[in-house]
Amino acid sequence: MSKTSKAARSSRAGVKTAGPATGKKKKKWDFRDIATWGPEKHEPGAVIPESGTADQYETGGWRTERPIRDIEKCNDCMICYWGCPDSSIVVKDGKMVGIDLNHCKGCGICAEVCPRDAIEMENEIQARKEEEV
Amino acid sequence: MQEITEIRWHARGGQGAVTAAKMVAEVALSQNKYFQAFPEYGPERSGAPIVAFTRLSDGPIQIYSAIEHPDYVLVLDPTLLDVVDVTAGTGENAVVIVNSEEDAADVGTRPEMSGKRVYAVPATRIALETIKRAIPNTPLIGALVRVSGLFPLEGVMDEVRDSLSKKFPEEVVDANLEAVKRGYEEVSGI
Amino acid sequence: MTRVALTGNGAVALALKQVEPDVMAAYPITPQTEIAQNYAQYVADGAVKTEYIAVESEHSAMSSAIGAAAAGARTVTATSSQGFALMWEMLYIAASLRLPITMPVITRALSGPINIHCDHSDSMGGRDSGWIQLYGEDAQEGYDNAIQAFRIAEHMDVRLPVMTMIDGFIISGAIGPLETVADEDVKNFVGEYQALNPLLNVEQPVTVGAFDSLGGWYFEHKVAQNRAMENAMGVIEEVGAEYGVLTGRDYAHFKTHEIEDAEVVLIAIGSAAGNVKSVVDQLRANGKKVGMMKVRTLRPFPYLQIAEALSGARAIGVMDRADSFGAQGGPLYLEVRSAMLEAQSRPQIFNFIYGLGGRDIFPNDIESAVETLERAAAGEKVSPTRHYLNVREG
Numbered sequence: 153m154s155k156t157s158k159a160a161r162s163s164r165a166g167v168k169t170a171g172p173a174t175g176k177k178k179k180k181w182d183f184r185d186i187a188t189w190g191p192e193k194h195e196p197g198a199v200i201p202e203s204g205t206a207d208q209y210e211t212g213g214w215r216t217e218r219p220i221r222d223i224e225k226c227n228d229c230m231i232c233y234w235g236c237p238d239s240s241i242v243v244k245d246g247k248m249v250g251i252d253l254n255h256c257k258g259c260g261i262c263a264e265v266c267p268r269d270a271i272e273m274e275n276e277i278q279a280r281k282e283e284e285v
Numbered sequence: 286m287q288e289i290t291e292i293r294w295h296a297r298g299g300q301g302a303v304t305a306a307k308m309v310a311e312v313a314l315s316q317n318k319y320f321q322a323f324p325e326y327g328p329e330r331s332g333a334p335i336v337a338f339t340r341l342s343d344g345p346i347q348i349y350s351a352i353e354h355p356d357y358v359l360v361l362d363p364t365l366l367d368v369v370d371v372t373a374g375t376g377e378n379a380v381v382i383v384n385s386e387e388d389a390a391d392v393g394t395r396p397e398m399s400g401k402r403v404y405a406v407p408a409t410r411i412a413l414e415t416i417k418r419a420i421p422n423t424p425l426i427g428a429l430v431r432v433s434g435l436f437p438l439e440g441v442m443d444e445v446r447d448s449l450s451k452k453f454p455e456e457v458v459d460a461n462l463e464a465v466k467r468g469y470e471e472v473s474g475i
Numbered sequence: 476m477t478r479v480a481l482t483g484n485g486a487v488a489l490a491l492k493q494v495e496p497d498v499m500a501a502y503p504i505t506p507q508t509e510i511a512q513n514y515a516q517y518v519a520d521g522a523v524k525t526e527y528i529a530v531e532s533e534h535s536a537m538s539s540a541i542g543a544a545a546a547g548a549r550t551v552t553a554t555s556s557q558g559f560a561l562m563w564e565m566l567y568i569a570a571s572l573r574l575p576i577t578m579p580v581i582t583r584a585l586s587g588p589i590n591i592h593c594d595h596s597d598s599m600g601g602r603d604s605g606w607i608q609l610y611g612e613d614a615q616e617g618y619d620n621a622i623q624a625f626r627i628a629e630h631m632d633v634r635l636p637v638m639t640m641i642d643g644f645i646i647s648g649a650i651g652p653l654e655t656v657a658d659e660d661v662k663n664f665v666g667e668y669q670a671l672n673p674l675l676n677v678e679q680p681v682t683v684g685a686f687d688s689l690g691g692w693y694f695e696h697k698v699a700q701n702r703a704m705e706n707a708m709g710v711i712e713e714v715g716a717e718y719g720v721l722t723g724r725d726y727a728h729f730k731t732h733e734i735e736d737a738e739v740v741l742i743a744i745g746s747a748a749g750n751v752k753s754v755v756d757q758l759r760a761n762g763k764k765v766g767m768m769k770v771r772t773l774r775p776f777p778y779l780q781i782a783e784a785l786s787g788a789r790a791i792g793v794m795d796r797a798d799s800f801g802a803q804g805g806p807l808y809l810e811v812r813s814a815m816l817e818a819q820s821r822p823q824i825f826n827f828i829y830g831l832g833g834r835d836i837f838p839n840d841i842e843s844a845v846e847t848l849e850r851a852a853a854g855e856k857v858s859p860t861r862h863y864l865n866v867r868e869g
Contacts, residue, residue, distance in 0.1 A: 189692065191699035196634050197573030198687065198696050199672045203680030287756075307480070310650045314480045323649035326506075326592065326833070347612075347749030349645050350835045 207255075211238065215258030217273040219251055225270035232262035232271060290435065291352045292339040295371050296361035299331040305361070305422035306337040308445070309429070312436055313341050315444045321346050334369055341435065359429060360384060361408070361421050363392075372397045382428050382472070384408035384421045389474025404432050404474035411471065415464040416457070423461050427468025431475070438469055476722070477655050483614040483646035484509035486653045487553070487579045487639075490621035492517050493661035496577075497548035497668070500528035500539035504558040505591050506643040507581040511553065533558035537565035544574035545683050547673025549625070552576065555643060556583035559597040563604075569636045570605025571700060572683065573671075575628030576636040578606075579621055582745065582796075583643040584832045592833020593643040595745065595797040599806045605700055607637040607707055608774040610744045614651050616771075617641035619724060622656070625665045626714045632706040634671060642746040642796075644833065656722055664721060704775040711772055728777035730769045731784055733759055737766025739848035740788040744770045744807055747794055747829065747836055754841040765845055770807065778814035785811075786818045790851035792844050794864075796830045804828075804861050823851040829864035840864040 181201060183189075195201055228248050233241040240256040242249050251262075263271040292309070296302030306322040313320035321340040338352045353374045360371050363385040372381060377400050383392050385405040393403035406428040408421035416423070423445070430441050442462055449458045481489065488510045491499070499518075503511035518527040528543075530536045536552045544550040554562060559580060569576050585596040602608060607627060611617040620639040628637040641647055656664070672681045687693045712727055719725020732752055734740060743751045748769035758765045768784065785791055793812070795805025802809060804826035812824050827844045829836045844864060851857045 187690075189695065191695045191702060194692060194695060194699065195672060196699065196703070197571065197672075197683070198685065198692070199572075200682035200685055201672060201679065203682055205682050205685065287753075307650055310480050314478060314652060317478075319652055320480070321649055321651050323645075326644040326648060346651070348753045348838075349613075349642075349649070349746040349749055350837050353837065 210254045211257050212252075212254045215253075215256060216276050217258040217260060218253070218276050218279040219256065219258070219260070219262050219271045220274050220279070221248070221251065222270045222272070225268045226266075227268065227270075229267065231265050231267060235261045235265040237261065287342060287344050289346060289348070290341040290357070290433075291355045292341070292357040292359065292429075293352050293355035294337040294339070294359045294361065295365050295369065296335055296337070297331075297365070298333050298335050300361045301420045301422035302335060302337045302359075302361055305359075305426060306339045308422070308426060308448070309339050309341075311448055312426075312441050312444045315447075316436055316440055318342065319344055319346050321349075325351065334365055355379065357382070357429065357433060359425055361425060363387070366392075366395065370397055372401060375401065378402065380404065380432055382406065382425065382432060384425055386410065389472075393474070402474070404428060404472050406468050406472040408468060411464055411467045415467065416460045423464040424468030424471075427465040427470075428472035430465075431469045431472050438466075441465060476657075479653050479655055480650050481614060481653045482509060482648055482650050483617050483641050484581065484648070485513060486614040486618040487581075487621050487641065487647075488513035488517075489653075489655065490618045490661075491551055491553075491579075492523055493656070493658050494549075494551075494622060494625055494665050495523045495662070496525055496551045496625075498526045498528065498540070498543035498550045499552065500530055500536045500543065500550070501552045502530050502533050502536045502554070502558060504533070504555045506583055506593075506647045507553050507555040507558070507579070509647070510579060510581070533561040534565060537562040537569060540576050540578075541565060541569050541572065541574060544569070544576050545572060545673070546675045547670035549629075549668035550574070550576050551578065553579040553581070555581045556585055556591075556597045559601065560585060563601075566601055566604040566606060566636075568684075571696065573634040573700070573703070574636060575625075575634055577621070577624040577628055578636065578638045579617065580638050580640045581643045581647045582640050588832075590832040591643075593645050593746075593796070594831045594833065595640075595795070595806075596831075598638065598640050599797040599799075601638070602774055602806060605635065605704075606774065607633075607635055607704070607711070607772075608640065609637065609711075609771055610640045610773060611646075611771070612746055612748045612769060613646055614641070614649070614653050615724070617646065618653060618655070619718065619722070619726065620771075622661055622664065623711075623714050623718050623726065626717075627707060627711055629665075629668065630706075630710045630714075631669075631671070633703050633710050635700070635703050635707060640745065645746045654722070654724075660721060664718070708772075708775045708777060711775075726771065728770075728772040728780060729784070730771070732767045732769075734766035734768065734784065735787070736764055737788060738764040738852045739790045739792070739845060740766045740768060740785060741792045741794060741827075741841070741844060741848070742768045742770060742785075742807065742811060743794040744773070745796060747796065750836055750838070751794070751841055754838050754845070757838070758842070758845060763845070763849075773807070773810070776810050776814070778810065779817055781811065782814045782817040785815065785822070786820050788820075788822050790848040791815070791822050791824045792827050792848045793824065794827045794829055794844070796828075798828055798831065823857065824860065825851070825857070826861045827864050828861070834865055836865060 240252040294302040310320045310322040325336040358381045360383040382404045389405040408424035411424040501511045584590040584594045624637040715726030793808040808826035
């Protein structure tokens with residue numbers, strides 16, 4: 153919307169006559185100065201020309217308790233994977249390989265649903281201290 | 286001022302008044318006239334008294350209110366004469382065409398018909414004898430054409446043939462054409 | 476060009492068929508039913524390739540239309556009255572997502588008391604939802620507007636949904652002559668649809684409908700919506716003129732009749748404009764200096780043009796088929812009265828509310844409105860400014 157070409161301003165703008173289906177061209181936003189953007193700079197309809205943008209929104213900082221997994225007890229049953237509301241159980245080749253701490257909010261559902269008590273919730277500050285050591 | 290011919294149809298739900306108003310519209314279309322056909326809107330219940338309207342003109346019609354002072358009143362069911370005043374709003378020279386076994390002179394003795402030009406046609410009997418169903422609309426159109434001279438009979442017959450032959454076999458088309466023709470011939474009061 | 480006999484609904488359904496959108500999501504409601512029915516029949520007969528979504532409510536109709544349009548489909552729906560009201564929250568979402576959905580609205584009263592007949596309470600209530608609003612007088616205008624709506628909505632400077640109104644029953648249920656445009660001419664006129672940021676383009680994944688918080692850009696997006704409305708002002712005229720070249724019927728924001736030397740002017744919207752025009756012709760024949768204006772575009776409202784066109788009038792009567800309870804007058808009255816602050820002159824402006832719940836309007840009702848205006852034009856201070864036509868006051 154920001155730069156409307158002269159051609160697009162004609163009354164037939166919006167009517168496709170030739171060429172590939174639109175939207176095929178990759179758009180990439182440089183949104184370093186987005187805080188200052190006026191109405192014309194955004195895509196119409198508040199569309200964000202990227203998908204999965206929730207990934208960029210790190211919610212790990214909300215956490216007061218951190219899930220700690222006991223690798224000895226875990227048998228990769230994946231019940232924690234289905235229970236996690238934030239897709240923070242990291243899985244690779246059918247194995248539970250860890251927890252995405254950038255997004256885990258520390259809700260404790262994984263610890264609650266684990267049938268083998270392989271996940272325990274630990275105080276976040278305590279966990280960070282242990283991490284530093 | 287623009288000349289607009291206004292027709293009001295009285296019938297009971299299911300007797301084909303709306304279809305008749307539509308057929309007259311189709312005829313008008315084929316004669317390059319302007320037209321408007323609309324029912325009095327409301328719940329449609331078979332047997333309940335209903336009213337439909339037709340406007341005809343040589344130019345575009347831009348008035349959309351119900352017809353208050355019709356030039357022609359067509360009554361598809363004689364029993365309605367005792368239920369509604371079919372002449373309401375009509376002027377001195379208004380034409381009333383009634384589907385009736387009675388003669389026009391007898392229908393004309395009713396007090397509300399005083400001063401009107403009254404015609405009668407046994408449309409239900411004609412319908413039963415031609416199309417074998419008690420739907421009196423086509424004979425009544427024949428009577429209207431005769432009384433009003435709004436359209437040539439051949440033009441009406443052509444239009445009825447064209448529109449019906451898209452949907453119905455030849456004997457049904459012929460029966461309807463016969464119904465229009467007999468309505469045209471058997472209307473009394475001319 | 477072919478002349479056919481069709482109801483207003485039949486005419487609108489035919490226009491949609493000729494455009495043949497990708498998706499139609501509709502729920503039947505009186506008096507729009509015939510549109511949903513006819514279109515479903517077209518689909519069943521294989522006459523169109525449109526995907527017809529038979530939804531369970533109008534809220535779902537508009538939600539489905541939004542989903543389809545966001546996916547990249549050219550999308551239509553149609554409704555009336557309570558159905559329009561049930562779409563309410565989704566109307567705003569369609570407009571704010573800038574989806575070029577088009578929707579014929581067959582205007583009908585809102586309950587209660589329960590009433591199925593014509594007035595403009597439904598569409599007038601949606602005038603601030605962000606949709607472009609075009610009103611037609613008869614079946615021909617309903618057909619023509621339904622076709623033009625696609626070009627207006629899909630213009631890259633606009634990208635807003637468009638609703639096109641015709642009067643319920645009075646027009647939607649009446650059979651009249653319709654001049655149709657050839658199928659291929661309609662297809663060429665609307666052109667192939669060009670989706671903007673479609674969800675189904677896997678090459679360019681996008682996010683639609685993201686949450687926007689306090690530090691976000693909600694305000695900027697609302698300003699962008701209004702700028703698109705401003706752009707639509709010119710686009711509606713361009714498309715209307717181009718349609719005129721194709722069909723001989725050109726369209727602007729409004730149409731005036733006998734207005735040049737008119738001392739009193741009546742303004743109407745919808746089918747009543749025809750009734751008013753007939754009365755104006757009659758009064759002109761009697762030497763009265765009466766004129767009229769038929770408004771087509773209510774959103775965006777062409778207030779500068781209207782103020783200019785009315786600047787010679789000494790008294791103006793605005794006819795509303797909807798009331799705005801507790802306001803100074805009906806919706807069109809408020810618009811016109813406000814617009815006239817841009818004019819050099821200060822005519823007295825009256826509101827004539829008529830036809831609520833399908834109450835008929837007759838020539839003598841319109842003549843009585845003209846009489847009121849004539850007294851004002853002669854210098855009499857007439858009050859009140861709000862009048863009801865053909866209402867029982869016993």
